[in-house]
Amino acid sequence: NAGVTQTPKFQVLKTGQSMTLQCAQDMNHNSMYWYRQDPGMGLRLIYYSASEGTTDKGEVPNGYNVSRLNKREFSLRLESAAPSQTSVYFCASSVRRQGAVDEQYFGPGTRLTVT
Amino acid sequence: GENVEQHPSTLSVQEGDSAVIKCTYSDSASNYFPWYKQELGKRPQLIIDIRSNVGEKKDQRIAVTLNKTAKHFSLHITETQPEDSAVYFCAAPKTGANNLFFGTGTRLTVIP
Numbered sequence: 001n002a003g004v005t006q007t008p009k010f011q012v013l014k015t016g017q018s019m020t021l022q023c024a025q026d027m028n029h030n031s032m033y034w035y036r037q038d039p040g041m042g043l044r045l046i047y048y049s050a051s052e053g054t055t056d057k058g059e060v061p062n063g064y065n066v067s068r069l070n071k072r073e074f075s076l077r078l079e080s081a082a083p084s085q086t087s088v089y090f091c092a093s094s095v096r097r098q099g100a101v102d103e104q105y106f107g108p109g110t111r112l113t114v115t
Numbered sequence: 116g117e118n119v120e121q122h123p124s125t126l127s128v129q130e131g132d133s134a135v136i137k138c139t140y141s142d143s144a145s146n147y148f149p150w151y152k153q154e155l156g157k158r159p160q161l162i163i164d165i166r167s168n169v170g171e172k173k174d175q176r177i178a179v180t181l182n183k184t185a186k187h188f189s190l191h192i193t194e195t196q197p198e199d200s201a202v203y204f205c206a207a208p209k210t211g212a213n214n215l216f217f218g219t220g221t222r223l224t225v226i227p
Contacts, residue, residue: 040220101147
């Protein structure tokens with residue numbers, strides 16, 4: 001099992017450009033998440049998908065959109081990148097049992113710089 | 116919603132000493148409290164978690180304690196080693212959802 005994979009690993013964008021970050025998991029997990037990590041601010045949830053076919057906003061959704069393409073894949077799109085979106089982006093997945101919160105498995109991250 | 120506070124933000128200890136990191140949470144309905152370790156340039160990985168029906172859980176040199184009345188939980192690392200140097204994050208769930216709110220992290224440095 002590869003676990004959670006993300007592409008690309010690094011990306012540099014100019015202000016106003018768009019891009020999509022890809023995430024896939026092969027653990028048959030129901031839930032998937034996108035976080036951003038900034039120095040001193042921990043991991044902040046951007047969007048999540050509790051199950052295939054559903055997506056919801058997290059703490060910091062402005063400037064982003066997501067697509068749960070199928071059970072395995074969850075992508076994050078920046079339509080018009082801004083310097084404030086310079087960050088490390090992590091995708092994660094979890095089993096999501098009924099009535100219980102479970103361990104989240106993280107991907108390796110994407111380091112994005114917007115100039 | 117949940118609010119998780121973590122202290123200290125940095126911690127330096129001599130090799131062999133113990134380290135303690137504390138977190139407080141606001142939602143009394145929270146029932147799951149994980150700790151993640153993130154080494155430099157790597158992804159966060161779960162090292163230990165505790166559910167609200169127990170007060171303490173141990174796994175070799177690491178332990179987590181939970182005080183539901185005071186709404187705080189702590190990570191204890193004994194006999195620290197240089198490879199314990201990393202950033203540690205606590206988390207607590209958002210009520211009614213499978214989402215986690217993460218603390219802001221503690222950078223632990225173990226001095227050989």
